[in-house]
Amino acid sequence: MAITTITLRDMAERMTRGETFSVLDVRSRNVYQNWMIKGRSLAAVDVPYYDFQADEVNDQLLPARTCVIFLTLHDSAAQNVADRLVEKGYEVSTLLDGYTAWDEFVVESTLLVNAQVKLVQFHRLATGCLSYAFVSAHQVAVIDPIRFIEPYLAFAERENSKIETVIDTHVHTDHISGAQALLGVTRAAYLMAHREVHQTALPVTRLKRGTLRFGALDARVITLDTEGNAPGHSLLVLDRFGIFTGDALVVGEVGIPDLPGVAQEWAEKTTNTILRELQAYPDDMLIWPGHFSDVQEVSKNGMIGTTLGQIRSGARRLSVSNVLSFADHPRDFVSQLHPNSDEIMRINTGQIALEAHDAKALEREIRL
Template identity: 40%
Template sequence: MAVKEMTSKELHARIDAGDSVFILDVRNPNDFEDWKIEGKTLRQVNIPYFDFLEEDEAVYNQLPKETEIVVVCAKGGSAQMVAEQLDEKGYSTSVLEGGMLSWSQFYHPVTVSTGEDMKLIQLNRLAKGCLSYMVISGGEALVVDANRHIEEYMALAKRENVKIAHIIDTHLHADHISGGAALAQETGATYYLSSSEMQGSTALPYEPLEQHETLKIGSVNAKVLAVPTPGHTPGSTSVLIDDRFLLSGDTIFVGGLGRPDLGGKAREWAQSLYDTVFKTVAALSDDVLVLPTHFADIKEINENGYVGATLGAIRASNEVMRNEDREAFTEKVAGASGATPPNFEEIVGINRGEIQVTAEQATDLEIGPNRCAVHHS
């Protein structure tokens, strides 16, 4: 009997429900350590595929007989072979359909807030730590920081019975390919991006975000901060919704601040980030809910199922958000950025419209975790 397959959606539902899940990841150890499925209740072990070819019975000692084992590999093929071998030995097994490739393309929408005039939904692309948003009001929708799988946003808009009217990228993304321009082309919506992010490129049609302090979505004004919030990039712009929700891009995370080094000007951009934190954002209330575009750890998903925290809580838990000494702030933020996102220069070129790639090439470029959500605690 063929080993059954489990979809990414089914696996996530089990993890999310707190079910007992045991994952056997058969990729090589380096790939596993760099990027793996995460969950608060799951157990997992990494035993490379090749170890199961050695016919060494000791390899099975780490595997439970009483629990179903979900076997995971890069694209599903190797996992199928291992799962069949385990099945013959009496283990209960299933295979993650499409492997980590499928997991990297799974999106989980969570409603952050709903009321008479406005609904705010966070779409969590768990494998990448990427977050995007749909703001709904009066039959219209604003999408912020869409990833490249635009069918996810179109399907959500259809379920919510709304028309996508506005699309914003808070900045030029470096770790994943934006779906903003493609989604705009498909839906007829207007695509907004700060013109300083494009560096004079005319390869991509967009509306300069800095020319639109306020956008109307149904009955709600999406208030773009009058002063941009640079630091992660020079044109980074946060979106203030209904004076209550700050869609902060990669400027402010639940665990800290955005990295300023991807343009090769870490100290200069860190100075801009200082001004953003202690001048622009300082004017916002502690009660404002910060909703970022990335997260670095599954623990950042709160008890309500979304990634977000009040500005007051972020200020209280991150010393760097309280350190008003400009030089000390600059040294700490500029010096703690870590490894750059893989392929980030090519991804930036794609997001500017200067490089064209196939869907298969795009998938290869994005494989792996995000590296934009560096924490400065």
């Protein structure tokens, strides 16, 4: 049996058919933790190449009857391990374009289609970033775009519509926003949370509380006075079809306060503020977050989201005298700080420019 090559698209299609894969990563442990491949039906295993012996492979590391995917075989040690696994009867493939392919891979899922709106969600699986686009009356709005803008342009073209609005729910400090790139190829209006407009030289419109019209739909804007490196956040309630929460509410955890030493305190304050702001909405109102923290949050149909009722239920389980307490769940409910947050914020507010290859290097240092 020979070592074959597989594309990430082929992997994704096979996983939707129920196939499982073992991803064998031979990078050092700290690099693996910072940028790991993950996905439903994937079992990622990290064994640094220097831990391998040319004549020894521990079968207990890998589930039986799965295809073993190497992210790269450029190193002789990795090649030796791959050859050894083939000898032991494993189906072994190497991922075409390796880490670069995984870095740029975006999955699109349709969340809603009716006479008024079509709403899609984009997952950047390597970073856990979620972004959205919806079209109504041939007008497209993009929410929290990542730096790879081709999926949004393709969506608008398929829908025979134009991107009229780009929204960042806040200044992102964990990844490069695609807003500037989209503004460079469209005539879209750029909207961002109210307290952050003064930080940027970009052609941005101040996003205030109130109602906005998108095609045939109304959306309610809720602005939050959150703390941290990127003060200010906004929620967007799209008619009855869901609430886009950015990083303020994330499936599996609360938002990223970016306050060293007092993250727990501000996580509690932010979540309580959000729940009060949304108290008039029903439990079945859908929540569409800007990130996901665990691959198990991906549903079988590829969507990532929750309901307001589930958020409320989780808050009640953690409540003490009606005040949230995350003291016993710091890793589960408060995101880690990002080492390059200051520089990424300056990029996303137009204070400094960055070439594409620098953006990739900067993002890869982020620990999710």
